[in-house]
Amino acid sequence: MKKGITMLLTAALFVVLAGCGNGNNGGNAGNNQASTAGNTETNAGQTNAEKPEEPKKENVTIKVFQFKVEIADALQKLAEAYEQETGVKVEVETHGGGEDYSALLKAELAAGEEPEIFNSAGWAGFDPYVDRASDLSGEAWAKDLVEASKAQISRDGKLLGMPMNLEAYGFTYNKDLFAQAGITALPQTLDELEAAAKKLQDKGITPFALTSEWWSMGIHTLNIALANHEDPATFIEDVKAGKATFKDEPVMKDWLRLVDIMFANGQKNALTTDYNTQVAEFAAGKYAIIQHGNWIQGMVDEVNPELNLGMMPVPLGAKPYTFTGVPNNWIVNNKSAHAEEAKAFLNWMVSSETGKKYIATDFKFIPAVSTIAPDTAAIGKIGGDFATFSQEHADQVKGWNWDRFPDGITQQWGSAMQEYLGKQISGDELLGKLDKAVADIVKR
Amino acid sequence: MVKRKQWSEWMQQTVFVGPGLLFFALIILLPFFMGFYYTFTNWDGVDKADWVGLDNLTRVFTDDERFWSSFWFTSKFTVAAVVTTNLIAFGLALLLTRNLKLKGVLRTIFFLPNVIGGLLLGYIWYFIFVRGFSSIGESTGIGFFELPWLGTPATGFWGIVIVFVWQTAGYMMLIYVAAILNVPKELMEAARIDGASGWRILLSVTMPLIMPAITICLFLTTSNAFKMFDLNLALTGGGPGNATESIALNIYKESLTNGRYGLGTAKAMIFFFAVALITLLQVWTTKKREVEA
Known part of the structure; x- marks a missing residue:
């Protein structure tokens, strides 16, 4: 008797399980059919409406x-x-x-x-x-x-x-803090940038808002170097093919100096500053310069919409550039x-x-x-400043180059930059790591 | 009659074990064996998957410093995490099996972190380390809090260890509590009458008798620490540089960031055998020391 009951229960369980499965399948099939039918109907409707009297x-x-x-x-x-x-x-x-x-x-x-x-x-x-x-x-x-x-x-x-x-980036800077430090002309060369940073420091203002965010350094900071090359496209193809290296590229020496100026004049806890903190503190007026573009406008407005911001081109070679994409x-x-x-x-x-x-x-x-x-009132001060600049100095606007590299490289560059920011590696080692990242990813 | 009985046995097995086995096969076994296959291909995650033989494995073993440095990091982490977790868990368990008034409440409190999901916990602690610690440091000037938490390789390492211990110690404590409560009272009493000190009783009576619990706890912490991923992702993301990248995170990045799923699965296979080997060795050694009262 007992066995009989077990059997019955088992059987019942199977029926229920099987039933559920079928039910689901049926339901799905029904839905699919309904939706395809709907699609064809709309298709037919549209072609009918458009075709006859073109x-x-x-x-x-x-x-x-x-x-x-x-x-x-x-x-x-x-x-x-x-x-x-x-x-x-x-x-x-x-x-x-x-x-x-x-x-x-x-x-x-x-x-x-x-x-x-x-x-x-x-x-x-x-x-x-x-x-x-x-x-x-x-x-x-x-x-x-x-x-x-x-x-x-x-x-x-x-x-x-x-x-x-x-969209564009360069050095977004706080005009009021620049005025306070008595900087009247925007720095055009690395020497002038260093001098400007010194002036800000003397007034007790931290010049650079840094972040340890990989994409800010691996994508945007590196692009400053790439865009300053006279022919970025060829250079990048050569790097990918192993015919050129960052280590032997003269532009990189100047770029390292720029990075050194930025890192030496940044806030103390740069290693633990994420993007949100970086922008929020910049918006609160703690720093004079931030390497970001018009995309931070919204976040800045949340803290202080009145903040007097502008975008200055980044000094590196003969002429300073802004970067747009x-x-x-x-x-x-x-x-x-x-x-x-x-x-x-x-x-x-x-x-x-x-x-x-x-x-x-x-x-x-x-x-x-x-x-x-450009409507400077609508796009905000950062974008507005860039738009005026780009129309006056079209030759000082360079492009974004990071998408010319396959996935994974910029992330590793970001990691290498973090190590450099944390003083774990030297400038030469950094350049070596940049090359190594490309070699590692290109070799599929 | 015998046949019917056998049949019914089988029936019962199928009904009660079948569904579980089916899902286990679908969700664990099948992907596992597929991963085994992809180890030998250059799968890009979409549709290209050509057979490349042992290329992936040779590459990992001969030309992938980053993987081996993450392996080294994970091993160091496992040792640090397993030792501290178990010491703290055992200490708490000893305390909370005494006649404390609040022991029920305290057990719940210590267990609570285990209920929060790892990723969420990671972000909460990220905030504590980065904002909380630095503001405590600013106002008190205590060196410990003024360190650039999570910003350097060392603070990153210990940051993850702290959160891992905080999360798992409560769970291990419960296992130890259950084991300690099961130690027969008469043995303790006999030892005490024989004039054994509390320390002696702990070492010679309690410890050998709760050896099964120690086996389990060591096993759980070792394998969890080795496979640690979510805390790593939320707290440091492997940074600064790649200094705090665990193997699991390295595999994840290899596949999803670099788009090399074939190489990623190859690493995952090596990882699987490493975890299996280490945990088996650990269980084997501790099992030998288990005794019965």
Whole structure:
């Protein structure tokens, strides 16, 4: 009898287990079917709406699949303004912030949806979309692009996207503290920088806000050296191929001196200062200079929106430089239905008064084309200062070079910089470690 | 009849062990053997995985200083952590098996850190080290607190040891408490009547009898210390430089940062055999010393 009960229970358990499994499968299958059905319906709906009367402009719809959540509302308004002016409807779909934009874009493309315009980062991040990108070299605005913004989105000499905006860094400095120390002219050479640091120290002001954050040192500080090379692209390729080394590169000697000046004039507990602390203390007016860019504006505003900041170029070689890069690009999809209309829209965006106003004021962008005047009130003091500087001294704006290296190298550079900051290794050893990091990663 | 009985045995085994075994196989065994396979490929984490034979292993053994320095760091860490954790846990257990009024509350308090997740705990302690210690140092001028905590290799090392001990000692204490309470009263009493001092009783009666607990505690702390990852990630991230990088973190970075999953799994395999060997040796030596009352 007892055995019988056990058997029964076992049997019952199996039935329940099996039942659960089936139930789940059924449910999933149902959902899948429902969602695919939904997709095809919308597909059908769209093609029906677009196909029949294509020549008439009223029925042209450009779909923009975009990433920047911050500009979503403003972009929508810009799209409406464009429709009023030209009759072309612009449909904006925003996937950014917490969403995985590139995965969603790939899914969209895989599903056969071809948005007219989408976003892509430059360099290696652009690789998956090269085949879809229309050549924009002939567009009216192409000649007005800031020089440093082009390389990241160009392939074989063709410009394949429109740089969205610029981000930039150099030495962001506290103008009031500089005035207090009696520094009237910004330092143009390493000697002048050292003298300025001395003046600040004499007034009891710590000149540099340092951090032990690997990316700040491994990416941004190293880029100062790379960008100061007369031909960064070739130099980087040579380093990767093992034909050139940091150890034998003359620029690196000057760069080491710059780093030494920074490290010698930084705060005492630099080794334990993370990014948040560094920026917060800088915003509180404890330090005169910080090596960051317009991205710290928001954090500074939380502490002291009135802080009188500016961006000064970093002295190293003959001329001091600021460094700018493009976080994102507009790509015109050549497999989409209305690629030409999309080009016209982008052109309108950077050339019409309405479009210019939106980019400068509503998007709060540092424009990547020189024909749009930056709105310094909108972008904040750091970005504003950079924008004015870059228009006056276009030759003193250099690019971002770290993305030319494969993953893993900048992290190891960051580690080496930490050791140098902690005085565990000498300058020569540091350069050796930079080379070793490249060799280690390049050898897959 | 015999057959039916056998069948029912089997049935029971399948029903009660089956589901657990299935998930164990799916979640632990399968990835383990796949990892074994990937050790011999140049897998990049996405889809490329060509057979490269022993390349990964030779590279780790002949041309990877960073891995071996993290191995050395982890070994030093394990020794320091295991010794301090067990001494403190055992001391606390001895105290809390006395007739203390607050022993229930105290046992809970000491156990509590173990309930908090490692990563979270790491970030809390990061804050304590970096902000808390430095402000105590500023106001009191005590040298200990004025050190650049987590900023140098030595402070990084001891910082992680402190947090590890703080986290695990409570758990080990509970195991020791349970073992000490199980030591037969009559043996203690007999020893005391024979005129043994408290120290003598501890060494010659209590210790040999709680040897099984010591085996377990040493095993748990050794393997946990060797596999330590989350505290490392949260507290120092392996820095400054690579001075406080544990093997687990090194493997993680090799795979996820450098994108070399093949090499990462090769290191993970070496790591697995090292942990297995060390813990087996440890269990084997302590087991030999276990006695029964």
